[in-house]
Amino acid sequence: xxxxxxxxxxxxxxxxxxxxxxxxxxxxxxxxxxxxxxxxxxxxxxxxxxxxxxxxxxxxxxxxxxxxxxxxxxxxxxxxxxxxxxxxxxxxxxxxxxxxxxxxxxxxxxxxxxxxxxxxxxxxxxxxxxxxxxxxxxxxxxxxxxxxxxxxxxxxxxxxxxxxxxxxxxxxxxxxxxxxxxxxxxxxxxxxxxxxxxxxxxxxxxxxxxxxxxxxxxxxxxxxxxxxxxxxxxxxxxxxxxxxxxxxxxxxxxxxxxxxxxxxxxxxxxxxxxxxxxxxxxxxxxxxxxxxxxxxxxxxxxxxxxxxxxxxxxxxxxxxxxxxxxxxxxxxxxxxxxxxxxxxxxxxxxxxxxxxxxxxxx
Numbered sequence: 001x002x003x004x005x006x007x008x009x010x011x012x013x014x015x016x017x018x019x020x021x022x023x024x025x026x027x028x029x030x031x032x033x034x035x036x037x038x039x040x041x042x043x044x045x046x047x048x049x050x051x052x053x054x055x056x057x058x059x060x061x062x063x064x065x066x067x068x069x070x071x072x073x074x075x076x077x078x079x080x081x082x083x084x085x086x087x088x089x090x091x092x093x094x095x096x097x098x099x100x101x102x103x104x105x106x107x108x109x110x111x112x113x114x115x116x117x118x119x120x121x122x123x124x125x126x127x128x129x130x131x132x133x134x135x136x137x138x139x140x141x142x143x144x145x146x147x148x149x150x151x152x153x154x155x156x157x158x159x160x161x162x163x164x165x166x167x168x169x170x171x172x173x174x175x176x177x178x179x180x181x182x183x184x185x186x187x188x189x190x191x192x193x194x195x196x197x198x199x200x201x202x203x204x205x206x207x208x209x210x211x212x213x214x215x216x217x218x219x220x221x222x223x224x225x226x227x228x229x230x231x232x233x234x235x236x237x238x239x240x241x242x243x244x245x246x247x248x249x250x251x252x253x254x255x256x257x258x259x260x261x262x263x264x265x266x267x268x269x270x271x272x273x274x275x276x277x278x279x280x281x282x283x284x285x286x287x288x289x290x291x292x293x294x295x296x297x298x299x300x301x302x303x304x305x306x307x308x309x310x311x312x313x314x315x316x317x318x319x320x321x322x323x324x325x326x327x328x329x330x331x332x333x334x335x336x337x338x339x340x341x342x343x344x345x346x347x348x349x350x351x352x353x354x355x356x357x358x359x360x361x362x
Contacts, residue, residue, distance in 0.1 A: 004039070004078065010067040010138025011334045018064075019055035019342075021335040023137070028067055030142035031131025038086055038145045039078035040094065045136030045331075046071030046162035047341050047350040049192065049255065050096065054124050055338075058281040063124055069136030069352070070096040070122035071164040073157045076148075083145040091151040095164035096304045098122040098133055098143040110308045112147075113172075122147075137334050137352060149310045154318035162192065162324050162349040163313060168305030170197035170251055171313040173275040174204060176302070177249050184208040186250040186267060187227075190218045193253035193277060195225055195325055195348040200313075202226030203320040210247060212264070221325075221347070233260065240266045245295070251275045251302075257282040265291040265299075276301045328353045 008030050011023040018024075031037070051068035053059050073093040076086050086092055100107050100115035107115050120127055122143065123135030135141070151160045170193055179185050185206045187197040190213050201209045208229060211222040216232040223230070231239050240263035247267045252259075255278035265274060265287065274297060276284065291297045305313070316322065325348045329337045337350050 006041070006077070006140055008134065008138060008140045008142070010134065010136075012065040012067050013055040013062070014064050016056045016062075019052050019338065021339045023055075023335055023338075026065070028065065028134050028138075030134060030140075031127045032129050033080075033142070034129060034144070035080035035082045036144050036146070037080045037142055038076050038083060038092070038148050040072065040074040040092060040141045040143070040148070041077045042072055042074040042136050042138055042141055043354055044073045044157045044161040044328075045069040045138075045352045046164070046166065047337055047346075047352065048096075048162075048165050050165070051135075052338065052342060053279070053281065059279070063132065066124050067134040067138055068123050069138065070094065071161045071166065071351075072122070072136030072141050073151060073161045073164070074141070077140070080145065086145055086148060086150060091157060092148050093151055093160055093164050094122055094136070094141060094143045094148055095168060095310055096122055098125070098147045099127055102146065110306055113304050113306045113309075137331065139354065147307055149307055149314070152314050152318050155314060158326060158328055158351050158353065159324055160314070161351050162326060163196070163317065164310060165304060166192045166349060167196045167200075167317075167324065168310050168313050169193055169277050169302070170253065171200045171316070172305040172309045173251055173277060173302035174200050174249070175309075175312070177273050177275060179204045179206050179249055181205045182207060183248045184210065184246060186210045186212055186247040187253065188212045188250060188259075188264060189253040189278070190222055190348070191253060191344075192346065192349045195221075197251050197253060198222060198225040198227050199322050199324075200316070203316055203322050210243070212267075225325075233263075239263075243267050245269050247272060249273050249275070252278060254278045255280045257285055259285055261285045261287045265297055268295060268297045270295050271297070273298045273300065324349055326351050330355060
């Protein structure tokens with residue numbers, strides 16, 4: 001491998017306790033270089049709930065040290081000889097997945113996010129060449145070019161970052177399940193994922209967009225984002241009865257084992273669809289099967305999005321002027337940002353920003 005004049009450094013989680021604001025800044029070794037790779041100088045990286053789950057080993061044992069962050073945007077500084085769609089100087093991004101087997105039915109049909117043979121996460125993953133994946137709370141990122149997407153000129157780097165995971169995680173199921181004219185769409189949870197869901201549903205042309213949340217604290221925000229109705233479940237004991245059989249498609253962004261799934265299913269019309277995208281550490285709640293039988297409703301899930309999904313999403317964002325609600329935070333303050341994220345402070349997404357030519361965290 002040819003030497004480079006830059007170092008891969010970032011915030012490293014060394015144990016489950018790192019999620020409590022205890023990541024440490026240090027150098028790491030990226031995957032061994034291949035001519036299908038690109039290196040990106042990171043300018044921005046969104047903070048995602050997956051980062052916290054992984055740092056605390058919530059989804060299984062994490063391979064420490066771990067540098068999280070999979071909403072990465074920056075400038076391409078090195079391009080492999082077998083890469084044709086990117087060049088040095090391009091603005092590009094990497095989402096939650098950075099490699100797949102590239103040879104199964106899913107991969108061959110543009111559904112790499114559902115590859116069952118080798119789904120490599122952008123951090124805490126292992127590449128075929130034995131290298132380990134490190135994320136974007138860092139100065140540089142290396143990834144296979146197949147999973148690096150060029151950022152359109154109509155989207156700022158800070159806005160593009162959270163779209164690479166949070167954005168496409170809600171865009172993909174809405175698009176796949178037919179959100180659009182004539183449809184009523186429900187979004188459960190108005191957080192980093194949910195706020196994207198509202199805006200995508202509106203951009204895709206849904207007749208009505210219903211936000212379902214515990215309280216009405218975010219009601220005003222929901223309507224500014226494009227919602228037409230709002231249900232505050234903790235403030236109205238009859239909410240499920242009042243909204244019975246009124247929604248065609250529900251996307252649930254909540255990661256809570258105790259959420260009232262039975263009542264959520266009641267909201268669906270005949271042949272309605274419930275899509276789970278939140279991933280609770282302790283599993284999905286139990287429920288009675290009556291809605292499945294008497295209303296033929298469907299319960300399914302959705303996993304991030306493919307590179308093509310991301311490109312489509314960016315095109316829609318440019319066309320419809322979709323702009324996430326974000327707050328930029330200096331990369332040096334990543335530990336505090338994680339603590340604030342856990343407390344539910346962001347409205348609605350934190351984006352870490354590297355200071356130009358300054359070593360973050362030092």
